Structures are given as C-alpha cells and as structure tokens.
Amino acid sequence: MGLQSLRTPSPKQQSRPITPKNSSKQTKIRNIKGKVQRVAYHKLFSFADKVDYVLMVVGGTAAVLHGAAVPVFFIYFSRLINDLGHSMGDPMKQTAEVSRYSMNFFYLGIHCLVTAWLEVSCWMITGERQSARIRTKYLHAILSEEVGFFDTDSCTSELVSRISSDTLLVQEAIGDKAGNFLHYAAVFVSGICVSFGTVWQLTAVTLSVLPLLAAAGGAYLAIRVGQTKWSQEAYSKAGSIAEEAIAQVRTVYSFVGEVKTQKAYSKALHRTLDMAKRAGIAKGLSVGLTHGLLIAVWGLLFWYASLLVLRKSANGGQAFTTIINAVISGLSLGQIAPNIHIFAKGTAAGFNVMQVIERKRLRDCRRSTDGKILPQLAGHIELRDISFSYPSRPNVKIFDKFNITIPAGTTVAIVGNSGSGKSTIISLIERFYDPTAGEVLVDGHDIKTLRLSWLRGKIGLVNQEPVLFATSILENILYGKEGASAAEVTAMAKASNAHSFIDKLPQRYDTQVGERGVQLSGGQKQRVAIARAMLKNPTILLLDEATSALDAGSEQLVQEALDRLMIGRTTVVIAHRLSTIRNANAIFVVQNGRVVESGTHNELLGEGNEGAYAKLVRLQQTDPFKETVREKSPWFDNCIRSGTPGITTRHSSPGSERGDLYEVSLSPEPLFTHPQDMHLPGSILPNVRESKSSDCSPTLTMHNSKPSRLSSLIEQLNERHSARPHHDTSDSDISAASTSGSTPKTVLISCEPSFRRLLMLNAPEWPYAILGSIGASLAGWKTPLAALGMSDILVSFYTFDDWYIKHQVRKICLLFTGAIPVTVLAFVMQNYFFEVMGERLTIRVREKMLTSILRQEVGWFDQDENNSSLVASRLSMDATLVRAFVGDRASVILMTLALMLLAFGIAFYLDWKVAFVVLATYPFMVGAFIGEHHFLKGFGGDVAKAYARASMVATEAVSNIRTVAAFCAEDKVLDLFIRELALPKRRAFVRGQVAGIGYGLSQFFVFSSYGLAMWYSSTLVTHGGFNDFSNIIRTFIVLVVTAVMLAESLTMAPDILKGSQALKSIFCILDRETEIDPENSTAEDVLEVRGDISLKHVHFTYPSRSDTIIFKDFSLKVHAGRSLALVGASGSGFCLCLHSLLSNCFSRKELSHCSYCKIL
Known part of the structure; x- marks a missing residue:
C-alpha cells in the first residue's frame, strides 16, 4: 500500500449528491452573492439515526488507524534497512533482524485487513442508509406540493433531475468518500509528524519541492481538459451530421444523399487531425516535464540526504524514512483534493434538496386533516365570481368574474377555442389551484373548507393525454381503487373496451406497460386510463377529451361505456370534437375567460342561430364525401x-x-x-x-x-359484405405471406474481434507506430532505472566510506540529470505518434462505418438494436473506444512491457534467487495495488444504474403530478418507490462487505508479501553461501516499484475489454451485406423513365x-x-x-x- 501512494494522484473523481434532514429550525444556508449556494457539510448527515452514528464512528476510527499504518510501515522498513546496513558481514544477525521485522509486517497486514474492512463497509452501508431516507423524504416533499409549485421556479425537469442526480451527489459526499478523506488525512498528519520527528531538515526540503510536482500535475490536467474539450466540440459537429442522416435515413435515401453526407462527415472529421497533433505534443511535453521534474526532485532529495549522512546528522534508514514519508504525506493531499471537490458538489446539491424538503407548503393534500367531510355528496358544482391567473403568469388573467353552475347528476360540456380556459375549470374543481378571488362550491360548500384528499377521492379524471405508470396494467387500474377485486377490475376493463386487447396479451393484466406506457398504443393507454377512472366510481366525473386517442370503432364502444358511467353522476366534459357532446344536458361556450353562450346542442344550433357554437360547428364540418362514407358504410x-x-x-x-x-x-x-x-x-x-x-x-x-x-x-357493397361469410385467415394468411412472398435472406456475419484486421486498418501509419513504440520503451525504462539508482544511493550510505558515498551520489545525480531530457523526448514521441496514429484510425473507422451504415436497407434500421440513436451512438462510441485502445492504451501497454522486461532483467542479473522469491509474491502485490486503485475511485460503482427503477418511479410521478394528485396516489407512489429502494439497499450491504473484505485482504497481502519476500531472502543469505545483502535490497526495490506500475496498467483492463467489444461491433457493421444494395452492378439499367x-x-x-x-x-x-x-x-x-x-x-x-x- 505504501509504495502505491508514490504514484502521481489521478483526480478522476466524480460525485453525486444527497440532502440533509429537516428539523424544527430551517437549515442555515450560505448564500454568498455570486457564488454557488451550499449547506454546511454536517447538515448532510441530518438523516442519520443511531445506527448510522455508530457506523460512522467505527468507520471513521478505522479510517484513521488504517491511514496511520502507512508511515508506521516505513518506520519499520527504514529500521530494517538500517539494521541490515550495520550488520553487513554477519548473516545470522541479518536473518534474525529480518525475521523480526517480517513478523511486524505480518501483524501490520492483519491490522490493515481489519481497519480497511471496517472503513469501507461501514461508510458504504451508512451512506446507503442515509441516502435512501433522503430520497424518500425528497419525493415525499415533492408529492406534498401543490400543483402550482410545478408551474413556477421549480420546473418538472429540474425536480426530476434532482431525484436522479443531486441525491447521488449527496450520497457520495457522505458515503465511502468521507472515509477516504479521513484515511488520507491520517496519512498526511501521521506522515508529517514522523518525518519532522526523524530528520526535520530533510522534511522541510522535501515539502518545499512538492508544490512544483503539484503545479506540473495541474498543468497536465489543464492541458488534457482543454484538449478534450476541443476534440469533443470537433467530434460533436461531425456526430451531428451523422446523427441527422441516420435519423432521417429515408429522406437521405430518397434524395440520394449518401455521398453528400459522407463528404460532409469526412470534412468535419479531418478537422480533428490538426488538433490531435497539437494535443500529442502538448500532452507529451506536459507528461514528460512532470516525470523529468520528478526525477530531478528525487536526485535533489537523495543528494541532500547524502550531505546529512556525511555530517552524521542522519543515517541511511532515517533519510529514507523521512523522504518517503514526506513525499507520501504531500501526495496524500493530492488524494484529499478530489474528495473536497466531491464534498463541495454534495453541499451544493444538498442546498437544492433541502430547499424542497424544508419548504413551507400552502397545503399538504396527503397528510392534512384540515377540512370537513360531507356525509353525502350530491355533486352540485358552482364557480362563483371566479378570478384566476396561473402562478407562473400572474399578469395574464384567465378568468375575471367567471360564473358557471352545474346541477348534480347532469352532464355539462364546455367548448371553446384553445386557450379559452376550458381545462382551467377542471383544475379549479380538482383544486389543483385556488382562485385569486371568488369561490368554487360543491354542494354549497367552498372546497377550501373540505378535506382535499376526500374531495379528490370523489372526483374521477380522464385527461386528454393518457398517463400510465411503469408497472403492470392491473396496478395501473388499481390506482383508481386500492384493494379492488379482480372481478371489479375486469368489469371496468370490459366497460372501457380494454379487456378485449388485454385478454390477448401473453401476461394479460400482469403485462408491464413500460415507462410512460410505451408498450401500449395511444388508444390502449386511454382505455386503461378510462377503466381506472371507472373503478374509482366517482360522484363527479371530469373528462378532458377522453376518447381523443381512440379509433372510430373503439370510440363508439367507449363512448357508450362513458354514457352509462355518466348516468347519475355530475359530469364535466371538455370537448374539441363537438360531435361527442350532442347529448349533453348543457353546453357552455367559453371565450376569453367568460361564458358567451349556453344551452343544449339543438338550442345552440336552432334556426337562425349564428352564435359562437354554431360557428365552431361549421368550422369542424368535414368533407361531404367523408361524411357520406362514414355514415353510410x-x-x-x-x-x-x-x-x-x-x-x-x-x-x-x-x-x-x-x-x-x-x-x-x-x-x-x-x-x-x-x-x-x-x-x-x-x-x-x-x-x-x-x-x-x-x-x-x-x-x-x-x-x-x-x-x-x-x-x-x-349500400350495395354493404349488402354484399354482410352476405359473404367471414373467413378465419390468420394462420393461412401468415403462411401464404411467408411462402409466396420473397423471404428475406439471413446474413450470417462473423463478428469476432480481430486485432490483426485492426492493425491492417492502421497499416498506413506503421512509421508512426515504430517511432511511438521507441518512445514508449524509453519512457518505460525510466522507472526501473530510477529505482535502481535510488537503491544504489541507499546502499552506499552503509559503506561508511565518505569518498565512495560522494562519488556514488554524484554519479547517480548526473545520470538523473541526463535522463531528464531523454524522458521528455521519450514521452513526446510516445504521445505524439500514438495520438496521430489513433486519430487517423478513428477517422478511417468512422468513415467506413458511416459508409456501411448508409448502405443498409431501411428495414435494418427498424430493428430495435439498430434504431437511429443506438446506431449513431455506436458510430461515435465504438470508434472512440477503439481509438483509445490503439492510442492511449496501446502506448501504455508497450511502456509497461518495456518496464517489466528491463526490471526483470535487472532483478535476475543482480540476484536471480531473490527475483524468483519476489515474483512469487507478485500476484498478491499487484492485486493489492489494484485494490488501492479502486479505493481511490470509490467502491460504490455505478449507483445511478442501481437506482434506475426507483428513479423511474419518481420521475414518472413528478412528471405526471396532476394524475397522481387527482387519484390521491401519493402514498401508493411512495410505497412503490420505497420497495424499489429496498433492492439497492440490500445490494449495498453485500457490496460493502465484499468491497471491505476485498480491500482489507489486498492491504494484508501488501505488507505480508513484503515480509515474506524479505524473510525468504534473508534465509538465502544464511544458507545460500553469499553475504551481499545489498543486491537483495536493490532487487526488492526495483521489483516492488515495477509491481506498482504493472498494477496501474492492469487497471486499464476494463478499457481494453471495452475496446475489444467495440472492435467486434465495428466489424459487424463493416461486414454486413445489405439485402438491397443501392450500387448493385448487376442490376438492370433503365435508360429512360x-x-x-x-x-x-x-x-x-x-x-x-x-x-x-x-x-x-x-x-x-x-x-x-x-x-x-x-x-x-x-x-x-x-x-x-x-x-x-x-x-x-x-x-x-x-x-x-x-x-x-x-x-x-
């Protein structure tokens, strides 16, 4: 674990938010003008209970103890080196010392196993527990809002985004990242204390040069971010061209626009080549200078350490401990920085969430027990002197002294042009809004005096746009009446003409309708929505163009069902098609927020009546031909x-x-x-x-x-049609269609990823590959050579020969100085040539893919896996992944191979027996360093994916808040949301245990592997007949540093796997033979059309x-x-x-x- 911390920190941290708990006091919020508003960090833990506090205390203590183990290890290691140096020539004593310290390493490994497990598991579990409460509280708060809240500052999309993003940011800020912060804070504090307590002069020099390393790393990140931004902008322009063409592929084909599209796409892509060249040079210089500066810093520190050793101010072990601990302490600040960034994002997200949770509401229809319940509701409705403006548009008056009376048990239709206020009447009756003046009366009672949940329970609403939730058909219908029997549900489905299509589905009423009911057609969704309203058995029925989505046949059946349902109920119908309201008891014509006409259909169309209703009817009169056909046949x-x-x-x-x-x-x-x-x-x-x-x-x-x-x-056709028998042709027709028509051929494609084919695609760039490989090899050799040089200096401290120490240090420092320009040049070559090679391959692959895509038949795009958005995504993502595989990843792999070959060569040259011993522990070391890498990233994984279903429930509820409110379904939605959270919570507990134990074992293997390797090496010194322990130290340091770099490369394995999968996807598209080839040379040419x-x-x-x-x-x-x-x-x-x-x-x-x- 210790040497792993020597790596340059990789600030690859991203966060997701959570929100704190409501108390009697409003949360104190920092509102600095011009800056992001945040809550205090400790407020993020407001939802913690006693169990969470215990978990946080245990996890925090474990994190501190785990972090402090790092400098303790280097104390033991420096003492071991010191004792070995002073016992040169006495193998028995050296073996005894190594055995003693090896056991200390083993005990330290057990300590890290326990503390790492507690650290990771406790913080992951408490983070999950608290975030689940936060999500529930947040959704509870949103569902408790009045409808007007969603029309003003907090738009629906913003609230939905907070459910899926802000709560994740808060969760990350109070989860394992909090433990990560405490861990590295402990490393920093304990390391600095140990360093200053050992050799304070060397500590001061070490800390003084760390800002240079930080500045170099910051410059590299800034350059990478800038280059990435420019590259994304260039690719986005090319991507938009391809995406538009793929989305409108029928239009492209119709106008023979394939070649034009390909030329525009290629032109946009080639703009990225110059950027790639500049990016390669900039990246190479920044990385090379960073590594060159690191070499210079190591040379400076060991040179100054040699002066202290020569002056007897410190010995070799103390100098080594001080340098390593000071460097690790400084770098641990780099590991802390991303966590602070995550905390900042979490507190900003927490502000957004807390605003909603702690907002003072005008009314809470879910929990409020205010208002009275009438013993019986007849359904008489009156809107008296109503004045109203929407909260989002207070200056626009919808109604001004508006009056309308609807007697109980009657059917009233409200018609008018769009924007005249028809749907507003329904919103006022449902009490989605309160009028700014006037009263809405039900049975003579102002609805403000009635209990809101009871009132809405007596009202049935069917909107113009049917709203279904992502659950089964049965569950959707049960929103109308919780606990209804299967017979009741079936009866209502039959009455709404929904049973006929439901009964044909494989899972019948248990069929999942998908998000927003996407699995059903518009007419089917509307029929289910009508069944839901029927099941409610409401006293007041509100129909907002309830049959608009149905075809003519279904509309007639559903209208008949609605007519039966309306008997004995007060019904308000909002209609655009005037033919559906002819039988209404009264029709009100609304224009500009007032009633301009009222009466029955016949009265309003009486002879000589040229009123507003008559004009609307004339506007909707259709073609005589169409009317004749529909009415006659x-x-x-x-x-x-x-x-x-x-x-x-x-x-x-x-x-x-x-x-x-x-x-x-x-x-x-x-x-x-x-x-x-x-x-x-x-x-x-x-x-x-x-x-x-x-x-x-x-x-x-x-x-x-x-x-x-x-x-x-x-009429004659009708007679013939009625006389002819009805044939059942379902099976025979399908058979006939499949046999008599031309059967589409099945194209079998071998989509195995071929690295050889990829190299052939990249063949024109082979000179770039050779030069880039040379640069990568030189860059890889830097690490083992630097480790060998540092170990030589360390060994020289125990020769007790001042002239030899000065000579050796001077020689190594001069070699380090000469290595700086070579390192810079190597990284420039590596990055420039692989960057250009990867970019050219990307352009070539994208061009070939688009050409192949635009050659496919239209039917290929109709398949689910080939819809326009997925194909466009494959075009951009697959090429990008392959580019990363060939460019960045390939260069790092080559660099690692060169590093390992040189390191193993040095190790086997110095002492092949020790090399074999260290290599035997390599799997444990490499696995441990990979575990450390995951610890830096966080073990939470893709929590957004785990919460996908819960987020979908919340998103649908918020997006369709009027439907949820109309059916008083807030508690049902919350229960469903909590059920969907249960699975991620259980998985989080298991994931926390697995991640904690895995990380703890990785730390145990690090220290125990060090101890095992050193102990066995000492036995070789005792029984192997050679007395030079210096070679053991050199071999050990070289191979351990190499293990760190190897682990760094292995962390890219998922990216390499993604590249392989992308390669397979690319070749599948390139190799597919279209069934309709637009450039078929064997096709017949038509000279004149x-x-x-x-x-x-x-x-x-x-x-x-x-x-x-x-x-x-x-x-x-x-x-x-x-x-x-x-x-x-x-x-x-x-x-x-x-x-x-x-x-x-x-x-x-x-x-x-x-x-x-x-x-x-």
Missing part, C-alpha cells in the same frame, strides 16, 4: 381503418373538364382476403371505364355534385414485426403523368407504398423523377 370505414388494400380515391387532374372527381379503384384481388368474395357486375357500377391495360384495375368515376350515386354504391409504377401481388411484413402482415397479395398501378391519392387510417400501409416498396423498385436517382404522389 361502417364496412367501408373498417376497410379504410384496417388497411384493406385495393380501395383508393383521387381527385382528377388539374386539366379535367369535369371538375372535382373522385376515382375509386377496386382491384380484383386485394380488397378481400379471397378474390372470389369480391365481384362487381357492371350493372351496379355506372360510369365504369375499363382500362386499356389489362393490368389496370377497374375504376369508378362520379361527380362530386351527385353523392347519391356513391350512396347507392356503398416514363413514370409508370406497378406493384403486383406484393406480400410484406416489417422485419421488426414479422408476425404482423402489412400487405398480402397487394396490387397497384399508376400511369405515367397521373396523380394517385392513397387514403386510409393510420397503420393501413399507404406510407409504406411510397417510402419502402417503391424505393426498392427503382434506383434512387430514378425515383426522384417518378410521378407525383400525394398522401392524404
């Missing part, structure tokens, strides 16, 4: 809605003399499942014109001025939904120069005709000249 409507092919309508060409014509094309086969089911005798088809082409379908032409002919045709389009007997399913038939035996023909209109409900397949199938029939250049097609 439900069958025709079903054909259109279900996507039945073969029925198309069109206006005549602009040059037609007959005015607006509709043309209905009836293809002989595709209209019905079986061709024989459809035969249209000419006797019933007036004005039928047979096409000259045998491929053209028969057409029907009629004047728009004579809709009676269309009515007659529709007239514009005739013909689709014959097409069978089609989307690759992402192979079980859903889109087209089955579909035929269509369009003559050149003619306009074609395709009509139908959403999902009927007419967009597919244009965007997919036609694109496959023609090359994209030819498609741009095809006939004009219009989608209605």
Whole structure:
C-alpha cells in the first residue's frame, strides 16, 4: 500500500449528491452573492439515526488507524534497512533482524485487513442508509406540493433531475468518500509528524519541492481538459451530421444523399487531425516535464540526504524514512483534493434538496386533516365570481368574474377555442389551484373548507393525454381503487373496451406497460386510463377529451361505456370534437375567460342561430364525401381503418373538364382476403371505364355534385359484405405471406474481434507506430532505472566510506540529470505518434462505418438494436473506444512491457534467487495495488444504474403530478418507490462487505508479501553461501516499484475489454451485406423513365414485426403523368407504398423523377 501512494494522484473523481434532514429550525444556508449556494457539510448527515452514528464512528476510527499504518510501515522498513546496513558481514544477525521485522509486517497486514474492512463497509452501508431516507423524504416533499409549485421556479425537469442526480451527489459526499478523506488525512498528519520527528531538515526540503510536482500535475490536467474539450466540440459537429442522416435515413435515401453526407462527415472529421497533433505534443511535453521534474526532485532529495549522512546528522534508514514519508504525506493531499471537490458538489446539491424538503407548503393534500367531510355528496358544482391567473403568469388573467353552475347528476360540456380556459375549470374543481378571488362550491360548500384528499377521492379524471405508470396494467387500474377485486377490475376493463386487447396479451393484466406506457398504443393507454377512472366510481366525473386517442370503432364502444358511467353522476366534459357532446344536458361556450353562450346542442344550433357554437360547428364540418362514407358504410370505414388494400380515391387532374372527381379503384384481388368474395357486375357500377391495360384495375368515376350515386354504391357493397361469410385467415394468411412472398435472406456475419484486421486498418501509419513504440520503451525504462539508482544511493550510505558515498551520489545525480531530457523526448514521441496514429484510425473507422451504415436497407434500421440513436451512438462510441485502445492504451501497454522486461532483467542479473522469491509474491502485490486503485475511485460503482427503477418511479410521478394528485396516489407512489429502494439497499450491504473484505485482504497481502519476500531472502543469505545483502535490497526495490506500475496498467483492463467489444461491433457493421444494395452492378439499367409504377401481388411484413402482415397479395398501378391519392387510417400501409416498396423498385436517382404522389 505504501509504495502505491508514490504514484502521481489521478483526480478522476466524480460525485453525486444527497440532502440533509429537516428539523424544527430551517437549515442555515450560505448564500454568498455570486457564488454557488451550499449547506454546511454536517447538515448532510441530518438523516442519520443511531445506527448510522455508530457506523460512522467505527468507520471513521478505522479510517484513521488504517491511514496511520502507512508511515508506521516505513518506520519499520527504514529500521530494517538500517539494521541490515550495520550488520553487513554477519548473516545470522541479518536473518534474525529480518525475521523480526517480517513478523511486524505480518501483524501490520492483519491490522490493515481489519481497519480497511471496517472503513469501507461501514461508510458504504451508512451512506446507503442515509441516502435512501433522503430520497424518500425528497419525493415525499415533492408529492406534498401543490400543483402550482410545478408551474413556477421549480420546473418538472429540474425536480426530476434532482431525484436522479443531486441525491447521488449527496450520497457520495457522505458515503465511502468521507472515509477516504479521513484515511488520507491520517496519512498526511501521521506522515508529517514522523518525518519532522526523524530528520526535520530533510522534511522541510522535501515539502518545499512538492508544490512544483503539484503545479506540473495541474498543468497536465489543464492541458488534457482543454484538449478534450476541443476534440469533443470537433467530434460533436461531425456526430451531428451523422446523427441527422441516420435519423432521417429515408429522406437521405430518397434524395440520394449518401455521398453528400459522407463528404460532409469526412470534412468535419479531418478537422480533428490538426488538433490531435497539437494535443500529442502538448500532452507529451506536459507528461514528460512532470516525470523529468520528478526525477530531478528525487536526485535533489537523495543528494541532500547524502550531505546529512556525511555530517552524521542522519543515517541511511532515517533519510529514507523521512523522504518517503514526506513525499507520501504531500501526495496524500493530492488524494484529499478530489474528495473536497466531491464534498463541495454534495453541499451544493444538498442546498437544492433541502430547499424542497424544508419548504413551507400552502397545503399538504396527503397528510392534512384540515377540512370537513360531507356525509353525502350530491355533486352540485358552482364557480362563483371566479378570478384566476396561473402562478407562473400572474399578469395574464384567465378568468375575471367567471360564473358557471352545474346541477348534480347532469352532464355539462364546455367548448371553446384553445386557450379559452376550458381545462382551467377542471383544475379549479380538482383544486389543483385556488382562485385569486371568488369561490368554487360543491354542494354549497367552498372546497377550501373540505378535506382535499376526500374531495379528490370523489372526483374521477380522464385527461386528454393518457398517463400510465411503469408497472403492470392491473396496478395501473388499481390506482383508481386500492384493494379492488379482480372481478371489479375486469368489469371496468370490459366497460372501457380494454379487456378485449388485454385478454390477448401473453401476461394479460400482469403485462408491464413500460415507462410512460410505451408498450401500449395511444388508444390502449386511454382505455386503461378510462377503466381506472371507472373503478374509482366517482360522484363527479371530469373528462378532458377522453376518447381523443381512440379509433372510430373503439370510440363508439367507449363512448357508450362513458354514457352509462355518466348516468347519475355530475359530469364535466371538455370537448374539441363537438360531435361527442350532442347529448349533453348543457353546453357552455367559453371565450376569453367568460361564458358567451349556453344551452343544449339543438338550442345552440336552432334556426337562425349564428352564435359562437354554431360557428365552431361549421368550422369542424368535414368533407361531404367523408361524411357520406362514414355514415353510410361502417364496412367501408373498417376497410379504410384496417388497411384493406385495393380501395383508393383521387381527385382528377388539374386539366379535367369535369371538375372535382373522385376515382375509386377496386382491384380484383386485394380488397378481400379471397378474390372470389369480391365481384362487381357492371350493372351496379355506372360510369365504369375499363382500362386499356389489362393490368389496370377497374375504376369508378362520379361527380362530386351527385353523392347519391356513391350512396347507392356503398349500400350495395354493404349488402354484399354482410352476405359473404367471414373467413378465419390468420394462420393461412401468415403462411401464404411467408411462402409466396420473397423471404428475406439471413446474413450470417462473423463478428469476432480481430486485432490483426485492426492493425491492417492502421497499416498506413506503421512509421508512426515504430517511432511511438521507441518512445514508449524509453519512457518505460525510466522507472526501473530510477529505482535502481535510488537503491544504489541507499546502499552506499552503509559503506561508511565518505569518498565512495560522494562519488556514488554524484554519479547517480548526473545520470538523473541526463535522463531528464531523454524522458521528455521519450514521452513526446510516445504521445505524439500514438495520438496521430489513433486519430487517423478513428477517422478511417468512422468513415467506413458511416459508409456501411448508409448502405443498409431501411428495414435494418427498424430493428430495435439498430434504431437511429443506438446506431449513431455506436458510430461515435465504438470508434472512440477503439481509438483509445490503439492510442492511449496501446502506448501504455508497450511502456509497461518495456518496464517489466528491463526490471526483470535487472532483478535476475543482480540476484536471480531473490527475483524468483519476489515474483512469487507478485500476484498478491499487484492485486493489492489494484485494490488501492479502486479505493481511490470509490467502491460504490455505478449507483445511478442501481437506482434506475426507483428513479423511474419518481420521475414518472413528478412528471405526471396532476394524475397522481387527482387519484390521491401519493402514498401508493411512495410505497412503490420505497420497495424499489429496498433492492439497492440490500445490494449495498453485500457490496460493502465484499468491497471491505476485498480491500482489507489486498492491504494484508501488501505488507505480508513484503515480509515474506524479505524473510525468504534473508534465509538465502544464511544458507545460500553469499553475504551481499545489498543486491537483495536493490532487487526488492526495483521489483516492488515495477509491481506498482504493472498494477496501474492492469487497471486499464476494463478499457481494453471495452475496446475489444467495440472492435467486434465495428466489424459487424463493416461486414454486413445489405439485402438491397443501392450500387448493385448487376442490376438492370433503365435508360429512360416514363413514370409508370406497378406493384403486383406484393406480400410484406416489417422485419421488426414479422408476425404482423402489412400487405398480402397487394396490387397497384399508376400511369405515367397521373396523380394517385392513397387514403386510409393510420397503420393501413399507404406510407409504406411510397417510402419502402417503391424505393426498392427503382434506383434512387430514378425515383426522384417518378410521378407525383400525394398522401392524404
């Protein structure tokens, strides 16, 4: 553990916040003008209980004792060196001394095992416990807010962000990072005390040069941050080009824009090459100067130590202890700094969280017992002299002296233009807001005097946008009535026409609807929401365009269910489609915050009435053709809605003399499942014109001025449709579609990551690779050579020959001086050449990937794993990971290999037996240093991922706060949130024990490995027939320092694994053969394109939904120069005709000249 601390600190620390607990006093907040507002750090622990205080005391004590073990180890080690130096020539005495100190190392290892385990586990567990309370309190506080709170300063997105980010920052600030801080603070204090107590002069010199190392490290970080920022900006521009092209791939294909996109992308990428060159030089200089300065500092310190030894002011062991402890103490401040940064972020985040928790609320609908409960609620509603402005817009008056009365048990519709205040009425009845003046009365009682939770329990709300939560369908419906029976839920689902589709799902009512109900369609979500409101059995029903998301068939069924539900209830309907409110007892027309008209539908449309309602009705009157078709033929409507092919309508060409014509094309086969089911005798088809082409379908032409002919045709079609049998074609149709149509071929791709292929991609840069490898090798040799030089100086202190000591120190210091420019040059070569090589590879890989991506067929992008955002992310992330693998990681691996080869060569040259002994303990040493690396980063891991489900629950609740409030579901959401927190808490306890024991064992192995290696080496001196213990010291120091560097390299193993996975992903894209090649050289060339389009007997399913038939035996023909209109409900397949199938029939250049097609 000790030598691990000699590494230059890596400030790779990031934090996540938490918040403190509410007390009777408001939290004292530092509000410095112009600076970030924070809470005092100790306030972050306000949610701790007695168990947490015990854990923190035990963990804090263990952290201090663990940190103090570092300087104690070096005290023992320096005494060992001193005793060995004074007993040169007496092997028996040396062995006895080594045995004694080896046992001390072993005991110190046990001490570190226990204290490290307690330190990590206690802080991780208490951090998790407190953060869980913080999250619960925070969500509790948010759910207790009035709705107006979400309209003003605290926007919903900000509150949601705090749930998932600020609480994590607070957790990190009070978790294992607190123990980490105490640990390194103890290292610093105890190290400084030991150093000054040993040789204070050398301590002062050592501390005086540490700021130089800190400044060099800071300069390096500043350069890296700046270079990263510039590089990200350059890549973001190129990434935006690729992302837009991939997201709009159909448009790119339609306009043959692949080459143009690739050129723009390549041009943006090449701008990063110059930046990479500058970054390589800057990084190489900064790293090289830092390491050169470190060499100079070591030379200076050992030179000054030699003066003290020569003056008899200190011996070799004391000098070594003082230098090492002073350096470690100084570097421990570098390890403390990131923790302080985390604490600062935690206190800033804690301020945000505490503001919400301690905010004084206007009303808490969850816990408040204020207000009365009426023994019976009839449902009479009156808005009397209401004046109202939204809290977010106090200067904009919505209502001014607004009055409306809704008798109990009646259905009242409120209509008006957008922004007239219709939905505000519902918000006032639900008491989401209080009016600025006036009263909202229910059964003659001002709702401010009624208990809010009771009032909302009597009101059912169905919003225009259906809101579902990320749980099962059953749980979503149960929001209406907790504890309802399965029979009640099923009955309500049937009444809302939801049972029909729920019953077909594999898990039926236990089906998870996904985040925001994404697994269900809009209509399905609305039906579940209606079932939820029905289950509530409310006295007052509020419908805000409740059937807006349903198709015509479902709308009729649900409307009937709602009509039954409204019987005996006071119902307020907000309507945009006026056809849904014809049966309302009263209709209020609202404009500019006041009622301008009221009455029944017939009254408001009475003869000669030209009021506001009549104008709204006229505005919504639809095309006579559409009205005739829908009213005359439900069958025709079903054909259109279900996507039945073969029925198309069109206006005549602009040059037609007959005015607006509709043309209905009836293809002989595709209209019905079986061709024989459809035969249209000419006797019933007036004005039928047979096409000259045998491929053209028969057409029907009629004047728009004579809709009676269309009515007659529709009636006759209805008779034929009702008379024909209904065939069950589900299985046979799928079979037919799969056999008669062309089956897409399956492309088998070998996606094994090939490092050889990667090198071939990087082949043009082989001169850069050679020069960079030379630089990396020279940079790697620096460490074992420096360790050998320092150990030589240390051994020379025990020769007791002043001239030899001066000579040896002078020689080593001169070598150190000469090594400085070589070190700088080596790091410049390493970083510059590998940076340029990696950048060029990145550009090449990105260009090839985008070319391959834009060659894929559209169906490839429809697959879930190939959606536009994921593909764009793979394009940027995979290339970046491979670049890091080839550039940064490869250079470090080469440097480490060179370091190890030289270190092992030196060790085996000095004493091969000792080298074997030290190598035997290498796995323990390296594992221990890796454990130290994880301790610096924190053992918490990706806690954001662990809290993903809990964050999703909270996010959905806050985003849909009106729905949560309307159904009084705050407690249900909190219970669900607490349940989702239980699993991360259990995992945190296990993770704390595993991390604590693992880290403790790593520390035990460090000290026990040192003791074992030294003890066995001493037995070799006793029984091996040689007396030179100096070589043992040299070998030991060289290999231990090398172990530190090896562990540093092994910590990059996850990055190397990610690079390998990214390589596999890249080759999968590059090697995939597209099923529709736009540059197919064997395809037929069309010399002249007239514009005739013909689709014959097409069978089609989307690759992402192979079980859903889109087209089955579909035929269509369009003559050149003619306009074609395709009509139908959403999902009927007419967009597919244009965007997919036609694109496959023609090359994209030819498609741009095809006939004009219009989608209605």
